[in-house]
Amino acid sequence: MPAEGANPTLTWNLAHDISQVLEYHFMINALLAGSAVAVLAGLIGWMMLVRREAFAGHTLALMAFPGASAAALAGVAAAWGYLTFCVAGALAIARLPGGARGSWREEAAGVGVVQALALALGFLFVSLYGGVLGDLEGLLFGNLLGVSDGQVLELVVVGLAVTAVLAAIARPLLLSSVDPEGAAARGLPVGALSSGFLLLLGLAVAATSQVTGPLLVFSLLVMPAASAQAITSRPAPALAASVAIGLVVVWLGLAVSYFSVYPPGFWITVVAFAVYLLSRLVAGASAGRRRRGVATGTSGLRAPAASRAA
Amino acid sequence: MLSQEYMRNALLAGSFIALACGVCGWFVVLRGQVFAGDALSHVAFPGALAAAAAGLDQRVGLFAATIAAGGAIALLGRGALTSRGGRAAGVEPADDTTIGVLFTFVLALGVFFLTRFSLGSGGSAGIQAAHTLFGSVFGLGAGEARLAAIIAAAVLLAVLAIGRPLLFASVAPDIAGARGVPTRLLGIAFLALLGVVAAEASQALGALLLLGLLAGPAAAAQRLLAGTAASIALAAGLALASMWGGLALAWAVPSLPPSSAVIAIATAIYLLARVPGLRGGGAHR
Numbered sequence: 281m282p283a284e285g286a287n288p289t290l291t292w293n294l295a296h297d298i299s300q301v302l303e304y305h306f307m308i309n310a311l312l313a314g315s316a317v318a319v320l321a322g323l324i325g326w327m328m329l330v331r332r333e334a335f336a337g338h339t340l341a342l343m344a345f346p347g348a349s350a351a352a353l354a355g356v357a358a359a360w361g362y363l364t365f366c367v368a369g370a371l372a373i374a375r376l377p378g379g380a381r382g383s384w385r386e387e388a389a390g391v392g393v394v395q396a397l398a399l400a401l402g403f404l405f406v407s408l409y410g411g412v413l414g415d416l417e418g419l420l421f422g423n424l425l426g427v428s429d430g431q432v433l434e435l436v437v438v439g440l441a442v443t444a445v446l447a448a449i450a451r452p453l454l455l456s457s458v459d460p461e462g463a464a465a466r467g468l469p470v471g472a473l474s475s476g477f478l479l480l481l482g483l484a485v486a487a488t489s490q491v492t493g494p495l496l497v498f499s500l501l502v503m504p505a506a507s508a509q510a511i512t513s514r515p516a517p518a519l520a521a522s523v524a525i526g527l528v529v530v531w532l533g534l535a536v537s538y539f540s541v542y543p544p545g546f547w548i549t550v551v552a553f554a555v556y557l558l559s560r561l562v563a564g565a566s567a568g569r570r571r572r573g574v575a576t577g578t579s580g581l582r583a584p585a586a587s588r589a590a
Numbered sequence: 591m592l593s594q595e596y597m598r599n600a601l602l603a604g605s606f607i608a609l610a611c612g613v614c615g616w617f618v619v620l621r622g623q624v625f626a627g628d629a630l631s632h633v634a635f636p637g638a639l640a641a642a643a644a645g646l647d648q649r650v651g652l653f654a655a656t657i658a659a660g661g662a663i664a665l666l667g668r669g670a671l672t673s674r675g676g677r678a679a680g681v682e683p684a685d686d687t688t689i690g691v692l693f694t695f696v697l698a699l700g701v702f703f704l705t706r707f708s709l710g711s712g713g714s715a716g717i718q719a720a721h722t723l724f725g726s727v728f729g730l731g732a733g734e735a736r737l738a739a740i741i742a743a744a745v746l747l748a749v750l751a752i753g754r755p756l757l758f759a760s761v762a763p764d765i766a767g768a769r770g771v772p773t774r775l776l777g778i779a780f781l782a783l784l785g786v787v788a789a790e791a792s793q794a795l796g797a798l799l800l801l802g803l804l805a806g807p808a809a810a811a812q813r814l815l816a817g818t819a820a821s822i823a824l825a826a827g828l829a830l831a832s833m834w835g836g837l838a839l840a841w842a843v844p845s846l847p848p849s850s851a852v853i854a855i856a857t858a859i860y861l862l863a864r865v866p867g868l869r870g871g872g873a874h875r
Contacts, residue, residue, distance in 0.1 A: 334690040335625040342798075388624040389809035393860045395628070396802025400853035403799070407847050499694040506687045542705050549698035556691055 301538050306425055310534055310544070313427040313435050317488045317500060318526030320439040322508075323446055324484050325501035326522045327477065329509060331457040334502055335388060336373050339395040340482050341498040343369040344489035346402035353409045362486040369394060370482030374475035422493025424534065424544045431491055438487035442480055453477055454515060496545040500526055503552035507559040525555055597841060599735035600727045600794075600848070604833045606742035607791045608803065612829030613749055614787050615808035616822050617780060621760045624805050625686050626663050629693035630785050631800040633659040634792040636700030643707040652789040659696065660785035663689055664778040727794040727837070727848050734793070741790050745783055756780060757818065799849045803829055806856035810863035832856040 301307055328337045343365040351361025376390035446453075456463035456470045464470045489497045508522035533548030540547065592598060618627045637655025638648040666688050730738070749756075759766040759773040767773050791800045807828035815821040836852030843851075 329687055332686055334686040335628065338625075338628070338690065386619075386809065386813075388622060389619045389805045390860075392624040392628060392801045392805030393809065393857055396799055396806070396853045397857040399798045400802065400850040400857075403796075403847055404850040407850075408845060495694065495697050498690070499698065502687065502690040502694060506691050509687070542702055546698050546701045546705070549694060553691065553695040553698075 297539075298535075301535050306427070307534070307538065309427045309429065309432050310424045311531065312432045313491050314424055314530035314534055314544075314548075315527055316432070316435040316439045317492055317497070318504070318530045319523050320435075320442060320484055320488065321497065321500040322504050322523035322526035323443060323519060324481055325505035325526075326508060326519055327446070327450075327453065327457070328481060328501060329505045330454070331474075331477065333478070333481075335391050336478065337481055337485070337501055338498050339373065339391050339398070340366055340369050340478075340485045341489060341494040341501070342395055343398055343482070343485070344494040344497075346398045346405060347486070349402045349405035349409060353405045358490060359486075362490055363483075365398065366482035366486035367479065369398060370478040371475075374478045422489065422491055422496055422545060424492060424496075427491055435487060435491060438484070442484045442487075445480060449473065449476065493545060496548060499549045499552055500530070503549070503556050504529060507552075507556045510556070510559040510563040525552075529555060595732070596728050596730070597837070599730045599732055600837055601834070603730050603735040603738035603742075603794055604727055604837055604852075605830060606739040606746070607787075607794055608829040608833035609826050610742040610746045610749075610787050611791055611800070611803040612807050612811075612826035613746055613822060614784055615804035615806075615829070616811060616825040617749070617756060617760065618784065618804055619808040619812060620757075621780075623781075623784075624801070625689050626660075626781065627784060627788070627804050628801050629663065629689045630656050630659055630781070630788040631792060631797050631804075632693055633696050634788055634797040634800075636696050636703060637789070638792075638797075639700050639703040639707060643703040649789070649793070652792060653786065655696075656785035656789040656792075657782050658785075659693070660781035660783075660788075661778060662692065664774075664781040666692070728840075730794065738790055738793065741786065745786050745790070748783055749780075752776060752779060753822075795849045795852065799853050802853040802856045803832060806853075806860040807832060810860045813863045828859050829856070832859060 302311075325337070328334060344362055347361035347363070347365035348358050349361075350365065351358045354361075372394050373391055376387050376394075452463065452468050453473050453476075455466075456468050456473050460470050485494075485497055485501075492500070504526035505522045507525050508518045511521055512518050529552045530548055533551045534544050536551070537544035537547040592601075615627070618624055633655050634652050637651040637653075639651070640655065641648045641651025644651075666685075755766070755771050756776050758769075759771050759776050763773050787804075788797075788800060791803070795803060808825045810828055811821045811825035815824050832852050832855040835855040837848055839851040839855070840846050840848035
């Protein structure tokens, strides 16, 4: 969606197209912000999938809605609303019964209740505020094309901080995700790590969903990481692949949206979905080839399953 | 309160939707498919918008989208039931990665249709979309309310009809499979039925809020009672209580949206059930 006046057309000259995309400051900011989000989401999203917490991640992403509407109602900056609700949501989910795999059912039901309550609150705040949900598209998929310089800086800072914390706790967190009993036996604080990860996820989502909207955050959390999981089960290459796929997806999606009437959130998700399908196909083909040679395990190549087999 | 026609319509549709949500939700929680239920209810939104963009009745889109998504999740996900590769049956959720990827993509399609729709038709798109997302139970006409009640009752009967084999297949999938129970077919049929419930309930409660009525009363009932029939009945009763309480509350406090009130009561019931000491017996394992 280009600015008024400009009427970009796609030509066969790739260099010309790229220079067209980079002509405007808002596009450069969108690319920078999108890249920061892609790196952050690629790292934390892979961990989220390994821990099988996609549902919790989705719920935390949706906290943006009550957050934004509460902030509008209270008349404070939206960032405070996002932060409060995401942290509160993370703490609520962390306090749910179980957490260990045994009681997944109860935990999932609890996450569902948290999510429904948060959205109901958001709806209440909106109707108390008296506003209409006018810009629904912006609410769901954010406005990547309206990012300010300050927001870009903020995203980069939050991204670096969350990445640093994640790197610091990565090894014990991975161990306690893949094998909670073994990690507990080794004296690792499994419960604290689990709550800590949810808080980290909440903070990351709070920082990014102001710019990208709750749905685009979630698609960047889950899709590149799922593609990376399909390609490889080893942690380090999978993390690298997840980040790389996220970056490519964001850049391609933004570039395509520049030449189209449909918003960037839509294009980024579509490109990410295509990459996911492609990687599932490739993984399925190579797993089929291997199965013909030696009988191996599942074709999902999920990290826990693979490390159990090793 | 009952002298208002819109209130009578809301109560008629709401009661049957609540009963269907309570009973279906009980199986959803038992089978660890809350995320699937979440995805189905969100899919209702693009479905309605696609129908609006195509100029069809939005209910056509609602039902088509949710039933198709239910079938797709049942087919693509490895499922909580089919324990292949040594995975513990019933403990892990139906493939949550697949569900997450699928429904994000479908929601992106919703934005696509929203853009298309608003390019065609001025400003009504946003309001239409808000209705789909959060429902408008007080806006149902008499005919719509009756239709909603009939569909919800039919789903209720269908779920109860497959209840016994479905329960068997959910609790002990391997044994059920060995005895010749078609566990996979049951899983698909159940998610398709859940799709119908999602489509129906999203008109009253909204695509985003329906999950609370599916998960809250059912989780509370499973925590409170161990007996199967009693627990299902309790789930239906609690869902009904949430609906009636919510509607009454919204009627008494006009600034409170009815769907928010219903979910608030369902959440309160869930939290009460988690108070230690109230628990009658273990949940189904």
